[in-house]
Amino acid sequence: MERVKSGIVMALLCVVVMGGHAQTTETAPSNPYVRLGQKALIDGDFKAAAGHLQKALPAEANDPNVMYMLAYSQYQIGEYRKALDSFSKVIELRPDHESAYYYRGKASNILAVQTDKKISSTNREKMLNDAIVNYTKAIELNGEDVKYYQNRGIAYRDLGILRGTSGTANYDKEVAADAYNKSVIDFEQVLAMSPGKKDIQTEIKKAKVYRDNLK
Numbered sequence: 001m002e003r004v005k006s007g008i009v010m011a012l013l014c015v016v017v018m019g020g021h022a023q024t025t026e027t028a029p030s031n032p033y034v035r036l037g038q039k040a041l042i043d044g045d046f047k048a049a050a051g052h053l054q055k056a057l058p059a060e061a062n063d064p065n066v067m068y069m070l071a072y073s074q075y076q077i078g079e080y081r082k083a084l085d086s087f088s089k090v091i092e093l094r095p096d097h098e099s100a101y102y103y104r105g106k107a108s109n110i111l112a113v114q115t116d117k118k119i120s121s122t123n124r125e126k127m128l129n130d131a132i133v134n135y136t137k138a139i140e141l142n143g144e145d146v147k148y149y150q151n152r153g154i155a156y157r158d159l160g161i162l163r164g165t166s167g168t169a170n171y172d173k174e175v176a177a178d179a180y181n182k183s184v185i186d187f188e189q190v191l192a193m194s195p196g197k198k199d200i201q202t203e204i205k206k207a208k209v210y211r212d213n214l215k
Contacts, residue, residue, distance in 0.1 A: 031056050034066055041069060046076035064093040068100060080107040098141040102148060105134030109155050112162075121170045124162055131155040146193045150200065153186030157207050166215050173214045180211035 029035050033056035040049035050073035053066060060066040071086030087104040090097050111117070112127035119127075135152035138145070156179045164176030187204045191197060 029066075031060055031066075034060060034069075037066075037069055037073070041073065046073045049073040050077060050079070061089070062093060064090050064097065067093065068097070071100070072103065075103055075107055080111050083107045084111075096141060098138045098145075098148075101134045101138040101141070102145075102151070105131040105138065105155070106151060108134065109151070109158065113158055121162065121168060125159065125170060128155055128159045128162065132159070144193075146190055149186045149189045149193070153183045153190065153203065153207075156180070156183035156186060157203070157210075160207070160210060164210065164214050176214055177211050180207045183207045184211075 029038065033052045037049045037053035037056065040046070040052055050070060053060075053070040053073060056066055057070075067086055067090045071083050071090060074080075074083040074086055084104060084107050087100045087107065090100040091104070094100070108127045108131040111119070112124045112131065132152055132155045135148050135155060138148045139152070142148070160176045160179035160183060162176075163170060163172050163179060165171060184204055184207050187200050187207065190200045191204075194200075
């Protein structure tokens with residue numbers, strides 16, 4: 001728990017910032033709901049944080065830091081569609097906010113693979129492609145962050161599974177094989193940056209097996 005809280009504090013100090021470039025201030029936010037939201041985030045109470053930060057709107061709707069904290073809180077409590085909208089607002093305000101692209105990608109990917117939701121295959125594919133676009137943008141902004149490649153590799157893998165399931169309306173062997181190949185490339189990049197990751201070695205093997213067994 002302490003490690004989680006520590007990570008949240010670091011996020012507030014270094015990532016809730018602008019595009020991954022830390023900005024600090026000696027003054028507390030003037031909006032009381034923003035102050036409450038920050039405190040809740042530090043305490044790890046994301047539901048409370050989302051509630052407080054939502055109340056700070058629309059007054060703080062043009063502050064990318066406030067919108068990022070709201071989006072991050074919504075993401076953490078599983079309100080992924082709301083998080084998508086909020087991260088999009090952050091990006092509108094700060095097109096260089098790599099962390100917003102990353103989490104917007106993650107939210108899209110999570111929604112795309114939720115099996116308990118009635119989502120068409122077409123919409124699932126669109127969300128996976130959106131995730132890939134967002135991860136790619138994050139990589140363009142910072143090609144040194146290994147998690148961007150890892151998550152894009154996962155999105156490509158999920159796209160391969162979606163398009164490579166025989167008997168479904170959107171089955172396409174070539175598209176699926178291409179997605180698996182791109183997944184392998186990203187996972188290999190992860191290993192190049194972080195050698196010895198056994199989970200990624202396993203993902204590469206799985207992607208190749210899935211690709212080679214396409215019918």
